Amino acid sequence: MDKVIGILAGSLRKESFSKKIAQAIVPMAPEGYRFQIVSLDGLEVYNQDFDDHNQVPESYKAFREEMQKVDGVIFITPEYNRSVPGVLKNALDIGSRPAGKSVWDKKPAAIFSNSPGNISAFGANHHLRQSLVFLNMPAMQQPEVYIAKANELFDDSGALKEGETKKFIAEAVEAYIAWFEKNAEA
Template sequence: MKKVIGILVGSLRKESFSKKIANTLVPMAPEGFEFKLVSLDGLPVYNQDFDDHNEVPEIYTTFRNEVKALDGVLFVTPEYNRSVPGVLKNALDVGSRPYGQSVWDGKPGAVFSNSPGNVSAFGANHHLRQSLVFLNVPTMQQPEVYLAKVNELFDENGELKAGTKQFLQGAIDAYIVWFKKNAA
């Protein structure tokens, strides 16, 4: 049975660099694995009243069930104001509730951050890791994946350049080895 790894993207923008990176990762899944994009589009901001008063939006239930069925998670994220984009933090919150029923629990993860700047979304990468510790998502430590000047990593056809693809393939290979050691 294939292991399904969800890819969550911290950007909603149509031409997002993070989305382009995520789409490049999908075919990198090795035999026995499937990489699946998990949409965060339209996910309402988390409000505990929905759970407390049994008024959970259908999209919350759909999202929670989709993540619960995953074996692992990859996060591909830009940085907004030196932190995690709101859409990604909201997805973590929606999936972590109601309390005691987190869909994230024990799913091996990895964080791939990117930025047009030199800092390569270091702040978002580490803020996301802080939340993942609380959510009990064991997160790959090495190799670290920071893609600086991401706007320069694509060719004239919008494809990631060979060197970057090679680097990402190495990170995926390391994640698969790490996943096998840490999967429940």
């Protein structure tokens, strides 16, 4: 049975660079693996009252069930105000609850951050790492994946152009699979 790696793109924008990178990564799954994009669209803002009073929205239930089925996670994130986008932080919060039932626990992770600028969402990358420490997700350290000038990487159809960045992303995916195999629990 294939190992399933969930890919979460931290943007809701239709033409999001993070979503385009996620689409480009899906066919890079090696034999024995399946990469699955997990949508963050439609998740209500996390409110603990939903869990405390047994009024959990269907979107939370569906997201939690989908994330329970993945073996590892690749986060692809832009940067909003030097941090992670609210939609991605919201997904982390939803998946971490109720207490003691986190869908994130011990799942090997990687962070691919991207930006139209040269800083490549460095702040978001490192803020996300802080959350992953608390969520008990081992995060790949090397290679660090910062993707600059994301607005220049796609052709008119939205596909990732051939070149050094595509090669780098493919190498990062290979490194993540090696990381996953060393850190996944049997």
